[in-house]
Amino acid sequence: MSDAYKLDSHKMIYHPRRTADVLEAKGKWDKGCHIYPIYVELSPIGACNHRCLFCAVDYVGYHPDRLDLDIMRQRFPEMARLGVKSVNFAGEGEPMLHKAIAPMIHAAKTGGLDTSLTTNASILPHDFIDLALPCLSWLKVSINAGTAPTYAAIHRTKEGDFAKVTEHMQAMVAAKRTHHLTCVLGAQALLLPDNAHEMETLAHLCRNIGMDYLVVKPYSQHLSSGNWRYETIDYSQFLDLGERLRRLSTPTFSLVFREHTMKKTLDTTNRYDRCYATPFLWAHIMATGVVSGCSAYLMDQRFEYGNIHHNTFEEIWQGAKRQEGMRFVSEQLDIKECRLNCRMDEVNRYLHAIATQSPPHINFI
Secondary structure: OOOOOOOOOHHHHHHHHHHHHHHHHHHHHHHHHHOOOOOEEEEEEOOOOOOOOOOOOHHHOOOOEEEEEHHHHHHHHHHHHHOEEEEEOOOOOOOHHOOOOHHHHHHHOOOOOOOEEEEOOOOOOHHHHHHHHHHHHEEEEEEEOOOOHHHHHHOOOOOHHHHHHHHHHHHHHHHHHHOOOOEEEEEEEEEOOOHHHHHHHHHHHHHHHHOOOOEEEEEEOOOOOOOOOOOOHHHHHHHHHHHHHHHHHOOEEEEEEEEEEHHHOOOOOOOOOOOOOOOOOOOEOOOOEEEOOOHHOOOOHHEEEEOOOOOHHHHOOOOOOHHHOOOOOOHHOOOHHEEEOOOHHHHHHHHHHHHHHHOOOOOOO
């Protein structure tokens, strides 16, 4: 089973300079202030048309805040100039609800950033395929069932949305083939007791539509979420499913079963002792414009550094609040408070190994 996009791993080995800078900083502001994130998540809008049972950011409240297009047109080239490499449009709400999502993606791309989008795909703006799809490195559809009834129950929406999503996926695949676009079209599903019996059905659906991959991944409990329904899932019972799903991969379709991440949920003792990635390698921009050092701590002032609507990214990233945030993460943050298998988990494991482990004869390369 191919994981060409390293969805179950990390890509820090391809950023050696940034890796060295982070390890050298060691909590020192004079060395860390100029280390800009490689990757930034953006929430174009806080509103969402679904209320998924597994939503990790339900605590934010689905407010209809939105990023300002004209301001972001200024910020994107600045971010690229400072060293940001990529942005993912995702976040607290459904990005496609932002009326200017297509021109915003276009602005990010033309501003010098690699762009991507995570969406439930139940909405497809009229200008999206022509203006935004050619700009995207990848697009990932969150579709968490293989049939309409189960989909509606998990996404807490109407059954008719399932047909809309598949139609929109078909439209994007058709556009990609017609115009020879490079955007990788993927789908993702959280593996839950409610949908495990439909993963093979979903895989066949995505493969028949012409998607490039389907990734099946484990649930991760957010400690601020109002929903604890799936907190105690034992993924050992689902590992055999990976064997069946592997057989569905073809030369043009990959089924990525995130077995490595699932196994990590079974052993939470073998972890790093601190977060190395925050506030260096990634950031999150909320729909309100608030710039946060970690998407697992949205609305936590210890991780809030400023507002992109009021200040430049450089002012925020080199400002006093980020300096204080860097000191807090370095000296006080207890990672027992953190979400297991967070987005930076594999990156942290990699950096921790370099920083703390010295195998014998390391100079005999």
